[in-house]
Amino acid sequence: MKAVLVIGLLLMLTGFYGLMTRRNMIKMVLSVAITEVGLQMVMITAGFIRGGTAPILTEDITELASFVDPVPQALVLTAIVIGVAVNALMLAFIIRMYGKRGSLDVRDYTDSKW
């Protein structure tokens, strides 16, 4: 499943690129979101085992090796929720900042520097 890994890492790079080049704050948050999706894909790949099935037991327990690793899935679950929570918070910051200055350009918010 290297394909997924590659996609994930490419998405992360795209996110980095966006974070460095975009001046619109909403786009910066979108970049973070893109990076996070990429990262989560990498994380899922890390737990993937070829031929494994979802880690849900049935009444008749089958061969153990036939499951994918459940731990990364649990971690990704947490990561997704945390990521969305932080992004929402950042958007709240943006809304409030926009209310102050009416701009989404990050360059308009350099009050504290040096």
Next chain:
Amino acid sequence: MVTPIYIFIIALGIAFLLPLLERAKKGAAETVFLAALSGIALISWHWLFSLLTGRCEIGEIFTAGFRPPFSINLRVGMEEAVFTSAINLATLAGAVYLIRELSGRGTKSMMLYLLFVMGMNGMVLTRDIFNLFVFMEITGIASYALVALRLDTKGLTAGFKYAIAGSLASIFMLLGIIVIYMITGTLNIDSIASRMVSFSGTAAAGFVAPAVFMLVFAFMIEMKQFPANGWALDVYDSAAPGISAMISAGSAGAALFAIYKILPIAGEGWYMAAAITGSVTFVAANLIGLKQERAGRLLGYSSIGQMGLLLTVVSLGLKGSLPSWQLIAVGLFINHLLAKAGLFWLTGITGEDRIRNWGVIARRPFLLMMMGLFMAALSGFPPFPAFWSKWTLVMSMFSGGMKVWVVFILLGSLFEVAYLFRWFGYAVRGGVEDGESGDIVKGTPEKTAVIFFGAALLTAVAYYMMGKMIDNSTLMLMPLVGAAGLLLFERFDPRVRGIVSLAAVLYYGYMIIPGLSGMPLFFNSFFLGGGAIMLLATLHRRTASRGFYPMLLLMIGSLSALALSSTSLQFFYAWELMTFSSYILVLRGKKAMKPALLYMVFSAAGAYLVMAGFASAGGTVFGGAGDGIAGMSGSLQMLPFILLAAGFLVKVAGMGLHVWAPGAYAEAEDDSSAIISSILSKAGVLGFVFLFIKAGTAFTGSTYLYSTIGWIGAITAFFGALYAAMQEDAKKLLAWSSIGQVGYMILGLAAMNQIGWVAALYHSVSHFMFKGLLFLAVAGVVYRTGTRNMYEMGGLIKRMPMSFISVMIGIIALSGVPPLTGFGGKWLLYNALIERGWYLQAALAFFSSTVAFLYCFRLVHAIFLGQAKPAFRKIKEAPRSLIAAQYILIMAIMMFSMKPSILIKPIMGIVGERFDTLLTWQANTLYSPFGYWNGFAVMMVVCALFAILLVILLLISPKPQKVKQFNIVFAAERPETPETTHYAWKFFTPYERAFSGILKPAATRFWNAVGEWAEAVAAMSRHIYSGNTGAYVVQIFIFGILLFILSRGGLS
């Protein structure tokens, strides 16, 4: 034992419940909130005390009922207990401080705060790497929102930047964590660490290395390392000070603890890279801080610097190259925690962000005192924890061969001292630049109480560490106890305080002096006796003089401790106490802001040289110096000798390193000037005495170290005299004169023979007497006339005859002519130099003595002779206590002049037998290989000569005629500025022209250039912090690349 799980239960349970309390009775939410924080704090203290007293073992807490690595576990060991206790205490205090603001913002802000605290506890306690991530997120998210507590644009922007940086860090962290999980199959930190090692050589290593790099990278961002820290600076800058305090103090500690857990996972290859990153951050942040004008951001730079230093300590400690690094780290951390929080809190109280306006705090002596205390702690002055930590750090680094590290750390510390005390200078002396100067800083009671609590806690920790670190800590504590005791008398009349101080010094002297012998006896008698006389002189004070007596007593006490010290640490401890207390005394002068800062920076630099010297010598250089010359061991290496000598040269204001001295000596309050220039300047002499005793004659033959120092002494003597002659300001004149006089002492000591040492010690006492006398007399004159410019005076002989006599006696003694004490000193010195074969130096010293006539003459002539100014026709004699002190000194001068043996015999005894005995006594006559001196006879002869001359003069001179001062006989009009026609105006201009080639203040220019260069570098580098979030993101990534390169370099 209460399991620390309750920390989380309390925090979460209460946080979840708080919204329901919103409508409840007023104050209910606040009470519950504070109670929850107290509960959390109590749990951690409970663990700390149990662990300290050995009542319990390290606590391992398994959640969910499964053993690790199958479920998340927590651990409370000593380290965890210390960190959580410190953090919880600080955050509890911080919550009390912030309670009004939080309560004003509703229960949501309290929930945020509560979970912020919980997050930090989790970061410290958890042993699971992913759980660590979760707690970091909790801490982070809570801080993002808290930063914007005031909902102003700055705060919001800072919160947004923080969130972006935090998101980046967590992305890299997760990438690292997942790969580590993949190859180790576990998330438990302890199991990972052991398993990571086995992967270093395998095929998996190929893709593990980038992941590990990203993990470390993430934590380095969290540690706010240079240059990936612009966002953090903006956070400190923009948040409410109470919040900045908590982020700077608390989350910094938690992040430090996290990286302490993570680095071993990353592997040894990363220790060095982390350590280098840390020290670069330390130096860079403090350098850039030099240009900072705003308090919040200044503290931000300082915080980041401290983080860097802590990172260095932890990384080197983990690497195994820093023994006792835990002590260093904990000391630095607690010091940073409390002092930084304290300063942020003070910023919140003054509400003033520009440091230039911090004069507002000067009206609140209590707050100013707290500020001074926090400053002292932050800059690593004793007895505060950072002092002990820095000492241990530098000692261990040197013994581990890490000299370059020491250079960087001391350099960074010096920058920090510079900007912190620049700020403090403004606070004490700056006044208020604009706006109403009338507004008094208001602090609510709970805020003031919190600040006091922080200071008290800091002091308690300081006391604890001091007891552990220093030998004979009770004795070493005495100066501090005395000064602290005097604080209790602050509300009394200044005279009462003066008398109490005097009594304290006398009693202290009475207690310790009888038990002493040798050099400690000499210097103690000198410092304490001199101090007592000078204290007497200060009794004329009628102004409030807040803090004056405690600091004076502290200075005298620390000088005494310096002379009593028997280990390097004791010496350095006393040295630093002396530096700090004298700095405050200097700063008390009206125009002393800049000179005091210069004094502080140079003193700190000198002190660091001394510390490095001790470290390079392996710690115990001055052990046994108390035995006097008999303990001379000759067991010193070249490097420590040079470092120590350089440090002491700064203190004695040796030429080139003297730029601080004229200002510091002259701009202090008039009576303080007398003390500082006559007593304090001998601390450097003491240093040289101790150093030369230790070094012995080891360098006299093989190298020219002693002769170099001798030359510096001679040149200092010459230039001191020369500059003194050019001064228009009486105190500046005396200041330069002091610099020159101390040069003689160094020259004498460097001669390394018996006569030289006797000359130096004798001259120390003698210089104390006449310079103290002159400064006090001038103090009296300045007190009455209100000016220090000599050309504005004149004719005061009628109004102030007693002072005139003082100055007369003083200058006779100073200029080294018979019959007074100065002569003996000079005579001995020339003997010593000739014996040593230093003819050129002797010639230079002799020439300097002649130059000294120029200014001596001027002092008496310009001030006392000639016509009195109309304004000064009615002034009175100097205050009685000043006169009394002067006449005690005059009596002493007379006594020692007539019977030099009273002084010289004991000094010869103290100098002892190690040198070849060259001086002998026959009755009252002192014989040297080159001649003899009978003080009494000389006195008689000179007196007789003068009497005869006086009689002749009276007989032959015509009747004197009185002329008004501005009676211009030869011109038709009155000059517009009469002062310039005063004959004392630019009296020595011809000489100035003649010497213009060498009078160019090259040293001043050099040091100015150094200062400007540092500021220019700071000004340039700080532009990377453009405030643009996008640029910060790029910087974070660039930092990643740099870190990577660093780690490769470290691995190879």
Next chain:
Amino acid sequence: MIITALIILMGVTMVVSAVFALHTKNLLMAVIAVGILSLFSSIIYLIMQAPDVAMTEAAIGAGLSTVIFLYALRRTTDRDVDDD
């Protein structure tokens, strides 16, 4: 094989929509593009035998997150932005 091809196809779409999201001048389109990206990732999770994650990503990452972004858009600007 088909699955791999599907993944690659989706992956290309995802990267393209990510780049599109960053470069479009229309913020609304950008947000929707990222929403689609999330949705596709949740399908990939399903293929990767992670149904729990897939559900979470679909509901929270693709669904609610997009709604939150849209709300934020509505409250900040209603015009297109220029971005360099």
Next chain:
Amino acid sequence: MIKRALIFLVLAFFAWQFLLMVTGWEGLSGLGEIARHYMEKGREELGAANIVTAIVVTYRGLDTLGEVSVLFLAAAGIGFLLGAGRLSRKQDGGNAGGLENEKTRRKASEILETGSDIVVPAIAVFGVYIFVNGHLSPGGGFQGGAVIASAIVLLFLSHPFYSLNHGVLKVTESLSGTVYVGLGLLGLILAGGFLDARFLPVGEFGRILSAGAIPVIYSLIGLKVGAELVGILEQMRRPS
């Protein structure tokens, strides 16, 4: 120009690092130590069929509690930022934060309104179903909570002037959280440790009422998450 070069350098560097990861990547060939333990012992220890749920709720329960706290924190932060003090008219120029949107907000169409009135309860019930069955099938508190929140989104869409009963929301939010912590405490007191779900019987495998307290805890998480998400949405929607 320099900046572009730097950005290119950064991207190249990280691309290189990622490339190193891709080339070295071998993928898991078998379960690691703890994963194996969970798969082998999970059933007998906790009685949950969905091992991810077992991990999320119990083995790594502290993470999940933290995760809930994060959501809670974010909701509190958003509420603090957007709720505290009305978003006043522009302070330093610019467009006032979407104030006019309030006026321009159109009434939804009849069909949407009626349709949503029927669908919303159904979606909400589905959400509940997801978290109640979290220990048996994919899904759980987070997914269920999110589904409930999406029902509310639909409600917002169809009833633009709909106003939530904040009291109920707040009480749900507070109580579910507190009870969650309380259950964790029960685990500490009655079973092996904080958040141990085994203070209730493990029960018969595959039943709704099995796996100890896992379904209870996950339901509470679902309620809590739902309430938080709704709170966030409500704050983001409301132009105050």
